[in-house]
Amino acid sequence: MPSPYIGRFAPTPSGYLHFGSLLAAVASYLDARHHRGRWLVRIEDLDTPRNIPGATEHILRTLDAYGLHWDGEVVWQSERLALYQHVIDHWLATGQAYHCDCSRRTILAHGGGYPGTCRERGLPAAPDHAVRVRVESQPIVFRDRLQGEFRQAADDLSGDFIIRRRDGIIAYQLAVVVDDIAQQVTDIVRGADLLDSTPRQLWLYHLLQQPAPRYLHVPLVMRQDGEKLSKRLGSAPLEASQAAATLFRALQVLAQEPPAELAQAPVGDQLAWAVAHWQPDKLPAKRQIPEPRT
Structure with missing residues (x-):
């Protein structure tokens, strides 16, 4: 019997939520609720130099204003x-x-x-040393629910990759896998910019002897200048006062074809319709789509 569905949205507080991150949140939320599952929120705040004061509070207030209410x-x-x-220490001890x-x-x-320069050097721990995990060249194959089959050797992109940076910060690849295992996440719906990270994460699931989740990578919305919507490029923060109109636009961009009469409906009504009619396969199996003109 399959495990009950558990999904999650895991933003970083390096800026406020913008339309691109809203699309990922809405897709993740709809997929979880459509499958009568739980939807968790995790704040990925490990990269402290990039964190912006007040961003976490704004993210949570915005999710609430848009009707994206989380469980637990x-x-x-x-805090973890x-x-x-503990995982790093164990892997260092076992080689x-x-x-x-x-x-x-x-x-x-x-x-x-x-290139594996330090693989066999046996360096001791030092404050300015990173920690890398060994990977093998065996192919990692998984089927994304939207993008289809994806095949890559874990060492194709980066070789042995970092799990703790030279500045002591835990690397994203390790933290996200450890947390998803601890929270028993079964399904991950996120932006296609993270598709290339998935083989490395699957390698860590393998090392930890844990079953991997199902993945659905939704296309990134690209600005007219060819850049993706991002906090780094100053994409406009979401406004709670425009929640209904912005959510309706998000459903359109996610190819859900909401009826016109929902355009002025409260966010709760829009989400109820979208949960009942959620069809992620309406989205194009592409990594990128152009930002719709308003």
């Missing part, structure tokens, strides 16, 4: 450091991970992929 307590990654470190003192410049000189 919000989880902060910054011991859990990640699955190792310390690395290579600079970014050194790695770029080898074409950008890590």
Whole structure:
């Protein structure tokens, strides 16, 4: 018997929610509720230099204003450091991970992929050493619910990859897998910009001897200048006062074809319709789609 559906939305507080992140949140929420599952919210705040004061509070208020109500307590990654470190310590002890003192410049000189320089050096722990996990060249194959079959060797993109940075910050790839396992997440719906991260995450599931979730990567909305909507490029924060109109537009961009009479309906009514009629396969199986003109 399959496990009950558990989905999640995991924003980073490096800025406020914008339309691009709303699309990922809405898609994740609709998929969870359509399957009568739970929908969790996790704040991925490990990269402290990038965190913006007040961003977490704005994110949670905005989700609430848009009717995207989560189940259970919000989880902060910054409160789970011991859990990640336990995994790192275990892998260091068993030889699955190792310390690395290579600079970014050194790695770029080898074409950008890590050449394994420190793999067998046996470096001791030091404040400015990163920790890398060993990967193998075996192909990792998974079927994305929208994008189809995806095949890649875990070492194709980066070789042995970092799980703790030189500045001591736990790397995204490790933290997200450890948390999804701990929260028993069964389904991950997120933007297609993370599709290339999935093989590395699946490798970590393999090492941790845990079943991987199902994935659905929705296309990224690209600005007219070819850049994706992002906090880094100053995409406009969402406004609670425009929730109904913006949510309706999000449903349109997600190819759900909401009826015109819902355009002025409260967000709760829009979401109720969208949950009942959710069909992710209406989306194009592409990584990117153009931002619709308003």
